[in-house]
Amino acid sequence: MKITINLAASLNEICRIHLQNGIISSHAHSLIVKSINELILSGIVKQSLKVGDIVPNFILPNAFGQPIELQNLLASGAVVISFFRGHWCPLCSLELEALQQALPAIQTLGAALIAISPQTPHYTTLTVVKQEITYEVLSDRRNDVARQFGIVFQIPEYLRPVFQEQGHVLPKYNGDESFELPIPATFVVSQEGKVVYAFVDPDYTKRLDPIEIVSILRNISMFNKSD
Secondary structure, three states, X not given: OOOOOOHHHHHHHHHHHHHHOOOOOHHHHHXXXXXXXXXXXXXXXXXXXXXXXXXXXXXXXXXXXXXXXXXXXXXXXXEEEEEOOOOOOHHHHHHHHHHHHHHHHHHHOOOEEEEEEOOOHHHHHHHHHHHOOOOEEEEOHHHHHHHHOOXXXXXXXXXXXXXXXXXXXXXXXXXXXXXXXXXXXXXXXXXXXXXXXXXXXXXXXXOOOHHHHHHHHHHXXXXXXXX
């Protein structure tokens, strides 16, 4: 399948429409911007895994309850790991769709793709079925794996009513009262288990375009062939 989604432009368009149509009020938007700025100042990006770091092995259930182990995937090639907030986030849904379009190109380059969220298995299954996703989507309860990647944060108290008004009931979707989420992030991991590219942005409206992922994997493939 050809990659037809311009992810950055599409994400910006969703944000514009939500503001223009009053789906998100100007007050709610100001609170969201405030939380993003606070997250930037927190220095969380500096604490996240970086290029050259070894990725910890993990085992998480997929949408059908089957355990998926990172080391098993790495045995066959590089792995792209995409952390997302949940099915309730329209920007995440768009990103998952764009990744689905890029999947054939990713697999052609000998890599695997997995997406991880803190959703319960039920909502992980819902995500896969609703969006017709054919790559692995894993349930990271309590953000245990995301925490090892250094990308977990807590939704501030003042922003929780905004989530509630939008119908984003995190305790229901994630199965706990922590109000913790991963920063939407993408890590490209070499077959040796090292991070070769890391995209971690506290601004949840920013995502790594799958076209860039394919380009990164192509460079890895070329480098390996030249060895």
